[in-house]
Amino acid sequence: MIGPLADRTPYVVAVFLMGAGLYVLIDDENLVKKVLGLNLFQTGIFLVFVAAAVRTGGRSPLVGDAGGPYVNPLPHVLILTAIVVGVSVTALAAALVVRIHAERGTVRADELERPTDEVADRE
Template sequence: MTALALQLELLTTHYNYYAVMLLLGIGLYTLVESPNLLKKVIGMNIFQTGIFLFFVTLAYRTGGNPPIVTDGGGPYVSPLPHVLILTAIVVGVSLTAVALALIVRIYSEYGTLDEERLEELYYD
């Protein structure tokens, strides 16, 4: 099998992992490139959801039901990654809230959210 055919076959069985890669890339790009501090926080959130998608995909099994255990139900998807991601979502919101509070404070002190402008103002 050629390398290209192998890649195509991987795409049909591992598509979510490729979506994870793209989301991590887009999040990182926004985090690094956007001059606006608020958009950097959005980029961080996209990066986070990429990782969530990785975990929830690992928990999935074909034909699985949600892990609500009843007699004769099943097979079930794994509950543990779901729990970890629930915790991570809430922690992510707390992180965003603190970051946004810092941004509001930075704006009230310096009057701008532009990264380069802030640097100039800081060193003046």
């Protein structure tokens, strides 16, 4: 039972990360937690792509090297690009959350739907 499950460990972890991230995105009203949930979801997707690109006994494709199974470097390069984009999106989202907090005094999405004067009266 442990052997077949050990081969699928990255996929199980990826499903857990994506599920936890999606749950936080949907359930929580705190914008900071929503940004963290988005990061969890992205990490799960990254893990799926990297785990799918693994080839047992594979080698890097070098010019002039003959034979053997090769590992496709394209998924790894795509994930590196996605990580850079993910960091940029996270930085932008964090900057927006800081700006929203400075303007409205709250980071709760349900309180942002109220008019500005109601939020100021509450404080």
